[in-house]
Amino acid sequence: MATTGRQAGSGQVVSSTVLGYSSVAYALFIGVLGYTIGFLVDVGLPTSIDRGARWAWPAAAAADLLLLALFAVQHSVMARPWFKRVWTRVVPSSAERATYVLASSLALALLLWLWRPISGYIWTTSGWAAAVLAVTYALGWLLAVGSTFMIDHFDLFGLRQAWLRARGRAYTPPAFTERGLYALIRHPLMTGFIIVFWATPAMTAGHLLLAAARRLTFWSASASRNATLTASSALSTRPIEPGCLH
Numbered sequence: 001m002a003t004t005g006r007q008a009g010s011g012q013v014v015s016s017t018v019l020g021y022s023s024v025a026y027a028l029f030i031g032v033l034g035y036t037i038g039f040l041v042d043v044g045l046p047t048s049i050d051r052g053a054r055w056a057w058p059a060a061a062a063a064d065l066l067l068l069a070l071f072a073v074q075h076s077v078m079a080r081p082w083f084k085r086v087w088t089r090v091v092p093s094s095a096e097r098a099t100y101v102l103a104s105s106l107a108l109a110l111l112l113w114l115w116r117p118i119s120g121y122i123w124t125t126s127g128w129a130a131a132v133l134a135v136t137y138a139l140g141w142l143l144a145v146g147s148t149f150m151i152d153h154f155d156l157f158g159l160r161q162a163w164l165r166a167r168g169r170a171y172t173p174p175a176f177t178e179r180g181l182y183a184l185i186r187h188p189l190m191t192g193f194i195i196v197f198w199a200t201p202a203m204t205a206g207h208l209l210l211a212a213a214r215r216l217t218f219w220s221a222s223a224s225r226n227a228t229l230t231a232s233s234a235l236s237t238r239p240i241e242p243g244c245l246h
Helices: 002-041 057-078 081-087 093-114 127-149 159-166 188-198 205-231
Strands: 121-124 202-204
Touching (some): 002 093, 002 127, 002 159, 057 081, 057 205, 127 188, 188 205, 202 205
Antiparallel strands (some): 121 202
């Protein structure tokens, strides 16, 4: 009985640790997300996508592409089933999603920190046109964030898994249903991010590099996810969006 008591106590410690860990990962994500919103429109921050330490454009482009590639590889590899199988031998399965969120947040924070602006305007606007693009930018974020609540926001970011473990309940993935915007738009989350990256009153060469690279990543992730679901004979004919930050 003493052994059983010690095992129960140990299990409670692990569950509490996982819940705390997942909460910290989520809080970090919220912080990085907020910074990203200001970073893309150059509002209230010391640096932005178009303002910061500058290098010659070939070196800046190479550095930015390396950061984007690192972010894309982290997103892609950690979302693979084979990686999850290996990783959950190291961390509790209830912490797997939170670890993905944490790694994504750190990769994005690194990109924001080391990003090198590239000069040269593709387009600039002012007056009502700039105002329309600014409003569109805000609506893009509203769509991206709002769409996560139409599936299961807290499951997507790893909190539900940790909470269920802390309550001693088994985890079951939430069922995907076509409701809200998911009944109208194939990928609301991706659509929101595409709007965010392209809706800008002033499109510089550096901003274009980021927008184009992320668009290519979205396409690649969607194609990969669709192929995976088709191969596994998924019940839904419409794919769930891949990744939390795609």
